[in-house]
Amino acid sequence: MTGLVARLLVGAALLTAMLADSHAQGVADFYRGKVVEVYIGYSTGGGYDIYARMLARHMGRFIPGNPTLLPKNMEGAGSLRLANWLVNAAPRDGTAFATIGRGTSFDPILGQPGAQFKGTDFNWLGSMNNEVSVCASWADSGVSKFEDLLSKELLIGAVSANDDTMQFAKVLTAVLGAKFRIVSGYPGGNDVVLAMERGEVKGRCGWSWSSVLAAHASWWKEKKINILVQLALAKHPDLPDVPLITDLAKNEDQRQMLRLIFARQVMGRPFLAPPGVPKDRVEALRTAFMATMADKDFLADAAKARLEIAPVSGEKVQALVTETYATPAVIAQQAAAALK
Numbered sequence: 001m002t003g004l005v006a007r008l009l010v011g012a013a014l015l016t017a018m019l020a021d022s023h024a025q026g027v028a029d030f031y032r033g034k035v036v037e038v039y040i041g042y043s044t045g046g047g048y049d050i051y052a053r054m055l056a057r058h059m060g061r062f063i064p065g066n067p068t069l070l071p072k073n074m075e076g077a078g079s080l081r082l083a084n085w086l087v088n089a090a091p092r093d094g095t096a097f098a099t100i101g102r103g104t105s106f107d108p109i110l111g112q113p114g115a116q117f118k119g120t121d122f123n124w125l126g127s128m129n130n131e132v133s134v135c136a137s138w139a140d141s142g143v144s145k146f147e148d149l150l151s152k153e154l155l156i157g158a159v160s161a162n163d164d165t166m167q168f169a170k171v172l173t174a175v176l177g178a179k180f181r182i183v184s185g186y187p188g189g190n191d192v193v194l195a196m197e198r199g200e201v202k203g204r205c206g207w208s209w210s211s212v213l214a215a216h217a218s219w220w221k222e223k224k225i226n227i228l229v230q231l232a233l234a235k236h237p238d239l240p241d242v243p244l245i246t247d248l249a250k251n252e253d254q255r256q257m258l259r260l261i262f263a264r265q266v267m268g269r270p271f272l273a274p275p276g277v278p279k280d281r282v283e284a285l286r287t288a289f290m291a292t293m294a295d296k297d298f299l300a301d302a303a304k305a306r307l308e309i310a311p312v313s314g315e316k317v318q319a320l321v322t323e324t325y326a327t328p329a330v331i332a333q334q335a336a337a338a339l340k
Helices: 002-031 047-062 077-088 104-110 146-150 164-176 189-198 209-221 252-267 279-293 296-304 314-325 329-338
Strands: 035-040 068-073 096-099 123-127 133-138 154-157 180-183 203-208 225-231 270-273
Touching (some): 002 279, 035 047, 047 189, 047 209, 104 252, 104 314, 123 314, 133 164, 133 209, 154 189, 164 252, 189 203, 189 209, 203 225, 209 225, 252 314, 279 314
Parallel strands (some): 035 068, 035 096, 154 203
Antiparallel strands (some): 096 270, 133 225
C-alpha cells in the first residue's frame, strides 16, 4: 500500500509538472512575435508615463515568448477614460495592459462620477512603487508650511475631478480646512508642473515624491518649492520633518476616512489588465512584472532616471483593492462627501 501511495504521489507530481510546462509553452506560443500595448492614462512626460515606458523597455524579456511592449498614451479625465476603455473595449487576450491613476479604481466607492467598473473587475499585475505624494508650493507663493494653508489661499493646478491632483486638495479642504483655489483641466501632472514654472499656478497637490525626485529634485534641493504635507500612510525617509496627513486628523473618524482615501498610495504606480484575460496569461504577466522589478539592468536604468522602485506584487494589489471595497459604508460615505 505504501508503494502504491508513493507511486500515485510521484505520478501526481509528474502530471502537475507536465501541466505547468504545457501552460508555460502555451503562453509562450501565444506571445511569440506579438506586440503587447501598454496604455498610459496620462500625457507624456509625467510620472506615470516615465514609469510605464521604463517598464515597457524591459518587461518583454520576462514574458514567455518575448513579445514587444509598445507604450501608448490615452489621457482623459485623470485616467478614467482609460479605465473605462479597459473594462468595455480592450482586448481580453493579454495583448493589452495599462497604468491608471492609483486612486481611479476606487472612484466607484468614493462617489466619483463616470466610472463604468469596479476596481475588483480588473486583473492587477503589480505596482512599481509604494508611493508617498505631497502638496507643494512655489517659493514665492506666501505658503511655506501646512499651517499657512489654514489662513492663506494657494492657487494650485489639477487634472480633473477623477485625479489625485484635485481629489487630494479637496480632501485637505473639506477635512482639515486648507484653503486651495483649484484650476483644473490640465492633461496630466507634468502639465501642472509646467504651469507652476510659468507662474500660472503656485502649487500642486497629489504630486508623487518619486516624480519630484525623478524630474525636479533640484527644485527641492534649491528650495524653489516648499513641501507642505505628505499624503500617504507612512512618512518618506527624505521628509522626516514634513507632517503626515493622518497625523493631522482631529479625531478617529477623520483618521479612518483619511486612511481609506490614502490607502491607494500603497499601489503608487499600478499596472492592470482587463477583465477576462485567461488565468495563465495573467499569471505570466504578474510573474514577468515582478521579475522585471528585480532585474539588474532594469534597476540600473531606473537608478539613472532617478526612479524609486519599491514593488508590490499583483496578488497584494488585488487583495488591497478587494479589502478597500469592503470598507464600511458609513466611512466610505464620509470619504465620498469630502471629495465633493
